[in-house]
Amino acid sequence: MATEPIDMEVAGMCVNEFGGAIGMPQLCGEWFGNQIFWLVVALVAIYFILSRIALPRIGSVLAERQGTITNDIAAAEDLKVKATEAEAAYDKALIDARAEAHRIVAAAKADIQADLNKAIAQADVEIAEKAAESEKAISEIRASAMQNVEEVAKDTAQAIVAALGGSADAKTVSAAVEARMKG
Amino acid sequence: MAAEAHGEEAGGLVFHPMDQFIVKPFFGDGAVSWYTITNATVWMALAVLAVFALLVLGTSKRSVIPTRMQSVGELAYGFIYKMVEDICGKDGVKYFPYIMTLFMFIVFSNFLGLLPMAFTPTSHIAVTAIMAFAVFFAVTILGFVKNGASFLGLFWVSSAPLALRPILALIEVISYFVRPVSHSIRLAGNMMAGHAVIKVFAGFAAIAAIAPLSIVAITAMYGLEILVSFIQAYVFTILTCVYLKDALHPHH
Numbered sequence: 001m002a003t004e005p006i007d008m009e010v011a012g013m014c015v016n017e018f019g020g021a022i023g024m025p026q027l028c029g030e031w032f033g034n035q036i037f038w039l040v041v042a043l044v045a046i047y048f049i050l051s052r053i054a055l056p057r058i059g060s061v062l063a064e065r066q067g068t069i070t071n072d073i074a075a076a077e078d079l080k081v082k083a084t085e086a087e088a089a090y091d092k093a094l095i096d097a098r099a100e101a102h103r104i105v106a107a108a109k110a111d112i113q114a115d116l117n118k119a120i121a122q123a124d125v126e127i128a129e130k131a132a133e134s135e136k137a138i139s140e141i142r143a144s145a146m147q148n149v150e151e152v153a154k155d156t157a158q159a160i161v162a163a164l165g166g167s168a169d170a171k172t173v174s175a176a177v178e179a180r181m182k183g
Numbered sequence: 184m185a186a187e188a189h190g191e192e193a194g195g196l197v198f199h200p201m202d203q204f205i206v207k208p209f210f211g212d213g214a215v216s217w218y219t220i221t222n223a224t225v226w227m228a229l230a231v232l233a234v235f236a237l238l239v240l241g242t243s244k245r246s247v248i249p250t251r252m253q254s255v256g257e258l259a260y261g262f263i264y265k266m267v268e269d270i271c272g273k274d275g276v277k278y279f280p281y282i283m284t285l286f287m288f289i290v291f292s293n294f295l296g297l298l299p300m301a302f303t304p305t306s307h308i309a310v311t312a313i314m315a316f317a318v319f320f321a322v323t324i325l326g327f328v329k330n331g332a333s334f335l336g337l338f339w340v341s342s343a344p345l346a347l348r349p350i351l352a353l354i355e356v357i358s359y360f361v362r363p364v365s366h367s368i369r370l371a372g373n374m375m376a377g378h379a380v381i382k383v384f385a386g387f388a389a390i391a392a393i394a395p396l397s398i399v400a401i402t403a404m405y406g407l408e409i410l411v412s413f414i415q416a417y418v419f420t421i422l423t424c425v426y427l428k429d430a431l432h433p434h435h
Contacts, residue, residue: 021201031206032309033217039310042227046234046288051280054238058260065247
């Protein structure tokens with residue numbers, strides 16, 4: 001392939017006839033102007049891109065994110081406080097409910113006790129009445145039995161006296177039997 | 184073409200590590216005048232487009248939960264913003280766009296320059312020197328505007344013994360004026376050296392016996408260059424911040 005030597009007039013002293021570098025191309029003064037010009041253009045372009053668009057945008061995004069995080073943390077704190085309050089309220093409600101339950105149980109117990117006492121008292125009264133009636137009945141029965149026994153004893157004594165051949169006056173016999181029974 | 188013919192003369196091995204730094208017109212041949220669109224122009228323009236793509240197109244959704252591109256853009260923003268704030272203080276934050284401009288340009292020029300057949304604008308001393316001198320003059324003028332004559336207190340080390348102060352002042356002045364030189368040569372030298380070394384290893388690949396070793400070496404150098412590309416952009420930026428801090432707060 002044919003080499004294309006760069007014209008010495010064009011390339012100056014920085015490039016040899018084969019297009020290779022002579023020494024350090026960095027030190028070739030005739031390229032300085034070009035590089036400096038385009039460097040300034042590039043830097044100005046980057047500066048405007050950054051200062052007009054990129055940096056404010058990224059800064060606002062970062063600030064917004066920071067704000068969001070701060071808000072979220074604050075909201076989480078709020079919720080935590082609310083949760084604590086709710087827990088306290090729940091505990092309080094539980095304690096109240098327990099106390100109420102105790103109270104109701106105690107009241108029910110007292111009611112039942114009162115009813116029970118009343119029923120017992122009534123039962124006692126009824127029992128006492130029944131016992132008195134029974135007592136009375138027994139004493140009547142006993143009295144009537146005693147009378148019967150007296151009559152039977154008078155009749156028997158009269159009959160025995162008659163059988164022994166005596167003539168017994170009814171009054172005398174009954175007086176004797178009565179005296180005997182009292183004795 | 185031209186390089187091959189040139190290489191044959193040297194006898195088999197082709198070593199043209201510096202040819203990659205030649206500035207030539209992008210369209211056709213001819214003279215390189217200041218307005219010519221050259222390969223340097225094209226790669227600088229690509230750097231600008233890359234910055235635009237990352238920081239403008241990447242963040243166009245402004246989402247609170249970022250996409251990958253937006254996340255990288257925010258990372259770059261946060262990285263430089265924090266650097267400026269940490270080093271220069273709160274009053275340095277208003278110069279953040281300028282420093283961000285320098286960083287984005289250098290980092291994208293460096294990384295785009297790593298593409299095969301690419302041209303690396305930052306490997307040229309003309310480019311880095313302009314940026315370094317721009318920083319130097321801006322910082323010096325800013326120092327005098329903000330602090331007046333007391334900016335000279337930067338050179339008068341008041342914590343040193345009185346007898347030593349004139350000597351220290353001389354050293355400080357010299358080091359101050361050497362700043363733009365070291366600032367620019369550090370970046371250009373690093374970029375140039377890495378690219379040239381890769382080319383030299385590539386030249387050895389013509390010998391079959393050495394080719395595998397050469398390829399391994401190119402790979403290793405390429406990895407190192409990726410690291411250097413970022414670190415040099417970082418170093419240039421952080422030194423800019425340090426110089427700016429001296430202008431804003433000249434007293435030690």
